[in-house]
Amino acid sequence: MNDKFLNGNEAVAYGVLLAKPHVVAAYPITPQTKAVEKISQFVQDGDLDCEYMHVESEHSAMACSIGASSVGARTFTATSSQGLLYMLECLPYASGARLPIVMMNANRAIATPWNIYGDQMDIMYALNSGWVQLFVEDAQEALDVTLQAFKLAEHKDVLAPVVVNLDGFVLTHTYEKVSIPASSEVDAFLPPIAKYDHIMSDEHPMSMCISAGNHQNQGFKQLQHEALFNAEGVFETIEREFSTQFGRAYGGAVDSYRMDDAEIAMLTTGSVTGTARVVVDELRREGIKAGLIKLRMVRPFPTKRLLEVVADLKGLVVFDKNVSFGYEGTIFTNVNSALMQSGKMLKVENVIGGLGGRDIPHHEIKSAYMNLIDKKNSKQVRFSDEEVTA
Amino acid sequence: MSQKLNVRNITENEYFYGHKACGGCGESLALRLALKVLGDEAYLSLPAGCMAAVSFIYPNMAFKNNAIITPFASTAAVTTGVEAGLRALGKKKPLAVGFAGDGGTADIGIQALSGAIDRGEKFIYICTDNEAYMNTGIQKSGLTPFGAATTTTPAGREIRGNINFKKNMFEIVAAHGITYAATASIGYLDDMINKIQKAKDADGPSYIHIYAPCPTGWGCGSEISVDLGKQVVDNGLWYLAEYENGEFKVNRNPDTFEPVAPYLKRQGRFKHLEESDITMIESIRDQKWEYIRNNWV
Numbered sequence: 182m183n184d185k186f187l188n189g190n191e192a193v194a195y196g197v198l199l200a201k202p203h204v205v206a207a208y209p210i211t212p213q214t215k216a217v218e219k220i221s222q223f224v225q226d227g228d229l230d231c232e233y234m235h236v237e238s239e240h241s242a243m244a245c246s247i248g249a250s251s252v253g254a255r256t257f258t259a260t261s262s263q264g265l266l267y268m269l270e271c272l273p274y275a276s277g278a279r280l281p282i283v284m285m286n287a288n289r290a291i292a293t294p295w296n297i298y299g300d301q302m303d304i305m306y307a308l309n310s311g312w313v314q315l316f317v318e319d320a321q322e323a324l325d326v327t328l329q330a331f332k333l334a335e336h337k338d339v340l341a342p343v344v345v346n347l348d349g350f351v352l353t354h355t356y357e358k359v360s361i362p363a364s365s366e367v368d369a370f371l372p373p374i375a376k377y378d379h380i381m382s383d384e385h386p387m388s389m390c391i392s393a394g395n396h397q398n399q400g401f402k403q404l405q406h407e408a409l410f411n412a413e414g415v416f417e418t419i420e421r422e423f424s425t426q427f428g429r430a431y432g433g434a435v436d437s438y439r440m441d442d443a444e445i446a447m448l449t450t451g452s453v454t455g456t457a458r459v460v461v462d463e464l465r466r467e468g469i470k471a472g473l474i475k476l477r478m479v480r481p482f483p484t485k486r487l488l489e490v491v492a493d494l495k496g497l498v499v500f501d502k503n504v505s506f507g508y509e510g511t512i513f514t515n516v517n518s519a520l521m522q523s524g525k526m527l528k529v530e531n532v533i534g535g536l537g538g539r540d541i542p543h544h545e546i547k548s549a550y551m552n553l554i555d556k557k558n559s560k561q562v563r564f565s566d567e568e569v570t571a
Numbered sequence: 572m573s574q575k576l577n578v579r580n581i582t583e584n585e586y587f588y589g590h591k592a593c594g595g596c597g598e599s600l601a602l603r604l605a606l607k608v609l610g611d612e613a614y615l616s617l618p619a620g621c622m623a624a625v626s627f628i629y630p631n632m633a634f635k636n637n638a639i640i641t642p643f644a645s646t647a648a649v650t651t652g653v654e655a656g657l658r659a660l661g662k663k664k665p666l667a668v669g670f671a672g673d674g675g676t677a678d679i680g681i682q683a684l685s686g687a688i689d690r691g692e693k694f695i696y697i698c699t700d701n702e703a704y705m706n707t708g709i710q711k712s713g714l715t716p717f718g719a720a721t722t723t724t725p726a727g728r729e730i731r732g733n734i735n736f737k738k739n740m741f742e743i744v745a746a747h748g749i750t751y752a753a754t755a756s757i758g759y760l761d762d763m764i765n766k767i768q769k770a771k772d773a774d775g776p777s778y779i780h781i782y783a784p785c786p787t788g789w790g791c792g793s794e795i796s797v798d799l800g801k802q803v804v805d806n807g808l809w810y811l812a813e814y815e816n817g818e819f820k821v822n823r824n825p826d827t828f829e830p831v832a833p834y835l836k837r838q839g840r841f842k843h844l845e846e847s848d849i850t851m852i853e854s855i856r857d858q859k860w861e862y863i864r865n866n867w868v
């Protein structure tokens with residue numbers, strides 16, 4: 182192990198270095214740029230022996246990844262925002278063909294208005310793409326989850342592509358101390374990619390990304406759906422192995438903070454979790470039984486785990502860094518659906534904030550919690566700061 | 572240099588059969604023959620288009636080779652991805668080949684093609700040009716010639732057929748400084764297969780543009796596709812050429828051209844053309860040949 186002072190982008194790049202992919206194909210976009218630059222540097226310096234494809238677009242970045250992965254190469258790419266939308270067409274190709282590609286997405290606002298700062302609108306467009314969706318809170322987690330993501334994607338019961346989400350700038354550009362595992366230890370944790378039956382090879386020629394008619398198509402989708410569900414359990418096992426080996430644990434698909442006797446809680450995804458953690462400590466000091474739920478996996482949606490965590494709650498506020506125009510925050514929709522399935526009648530509210538990098542101050546998080554008790558604001562879905570400054 | 576290929580020495584092995592292409596389909600003939608040259612070591616990438624549609628219908632696969640359908644815009648990207656993947660996994664000389672239609676090449680796929688040639692990797696790209704989007708029902712593409720009626724450029728009362736001219740993919744590709752590029756036609760099979768052999772031997776990106784008549788889209792008998800592929804070269808509306816070592820070369824430079832009218836009149840897509848349209852098509856042909864003779868011969 183060795184410590185470095187890194188931002189989230191660089192932490193992912195170190196994860197990629199240690200994962201030893203065969204092929205990296207990427208196209209720059211703020212705030213992901215530093216990650217692909219750093220990986221290029223590793224390649225140019227001879228530290229990482231891989232085919233680095235300097236593609237002309239994100240659509241091709243994903244298409245090259247599909248090509249490389251279709252012959253069994255371990256493959257990585259990275260993107261953000263408009264780049265993710267541009268490659269969107271290719272995402273279901275990769276997942277439908279069951280290709281274990283790993284991608285980093287630097288969460289960023291979607292134009293227009295143009296804005297390069299972080300929110301999670303971009304990845305919500307990909308929710309139905311068949312990719313496993315993970316979110317991280319800090320740079321250390323970004324590195325660790327990058328390693329776990331390869332193992333998860335390549336697991337025989339999953340075989341689905343995985344996207345690791347980092348909040349733009351808040352995570353991609355802020356520096357912190359990151360512990361970098363030794364390469365030999367990573368090799369023990371993440372063995373070389375297996376040779377799968379469903380990929381193209383000289384020994385067993387294959388037709389891939391085939392067409393399947395009215396009768397069979399649904400069957401393929403059902404198999405894919407079941408495999409994606411497997412990702413939750415496999416992820417938990419992988420995390421346990423990881424923590425045994427590296428001594429760091431993150432709690433699986435749903436992490437909880439001070440939830441044991443909590444009566445009210447907030448559910449967060451990504452970097453805002455850090456602020457919420459501070460607020461929880463403060464509320465606890467004030468005698469309020471507050472807790473925090475950090476959703477680390479959005480697809481597959483960890484319904485069962487979530488229901489266990491909220492079992493004794495009186496009120497829950499879901500913080501969404503996205504909005505589905507004309508409806509509500511997307512995570513809120515998903516959480517509500519899970520609660521409905523359990524028949525649990527819990528007071529749930531939705532706070533939407535941080536769009537286009539808008540500050541999410543401590544007091545807004547706090548008032549979101551307090552509203553569960555005071556009920557000052559009767560709106561079930563509202564923006565964190567109701568003031569419109571356009 | 573490999574030996575010259577002809578009908579006698581080309582392999583009897585078949586790598587593409589049981590597909591659902593129409594009778595007389597020029598693209599399927601080009602593909603079948605190309606694979607006889609490329610052999611079973613070739614990894615194929617095909618975008619949406621007739622050839623993908625007729626050959627990957629689960630569970631009846633038509634390719635003996637490894638083959639993958641690509642996103643429509645991404646033939647060249649997937650092809651080079653396959654190549655990079657194989658190389659990274661330790662294969663010495665991977666052979667990755669993209670096959671795309673005219674729409675998949677000249678329109679939606681041109682960016683990926685340009686990018687891939689630019690990266691300089693060794694891959695082969697074969698465009699089978701039937702001059703329209705056939706799989707979606709004969710719409711105009713960037714390679715549809717002047718005058719042709721398609722379902723989006725019908726012979727209307729006001730505008731008769733397509734009023735644009737065919738994009739010149741061969742020269743666009745050559746302008747990249749590609750290692751090897753050529754034009755071919757299913758009407759001149761020996762020439763075509765030897766160019767594919769050259770592409771296979773090339774040490775870098777290569778591109779072959781094959782004229783491939785489509786009876787269904789062109790409104791002609793399925794028994795005349797090969798003949799149309801010959802006639803179009805003989806009347807000068809399609810030329811056989813190569814680009815190699817930075818230079819253009821014309822493979823056939825006839826002293827006189829056959830008239831274009833008989834060729835056009837055999838096809839439903841041109842039947843609305845008037846005398847003046849045909850004269851215009853001939854004059855454009857002559858201008859092009861003047862350029863070719865001045866610059867490439």
Ligand SMILES: Cc1ncc(C[n+]2csc(CCOP(=O)(O)OP(=O)(O)O)c2C)c(N)n1
Pocket residue numbers: 270598619620621622643644671672673674675676701703704705706707712
């Ligand atoms: C992104 C995208 N847009 C549109 C289509 C619909 N589409 C499928 S095949 C095709 C036409 C193919 O034409 P061409 O490339 O000329 O090949 P041909 O069918 O003539 O062989 C189109 C437009 C698609 N599959 N993907």
Ligand code: SF4
Pocket residue numbers: 591592593594595596597598599621625701705706784785786787788
């Ligand atoms: S429509 Fe044309 S290109 Fe398509 S399969 Fe039929 S003949 Fe071939």
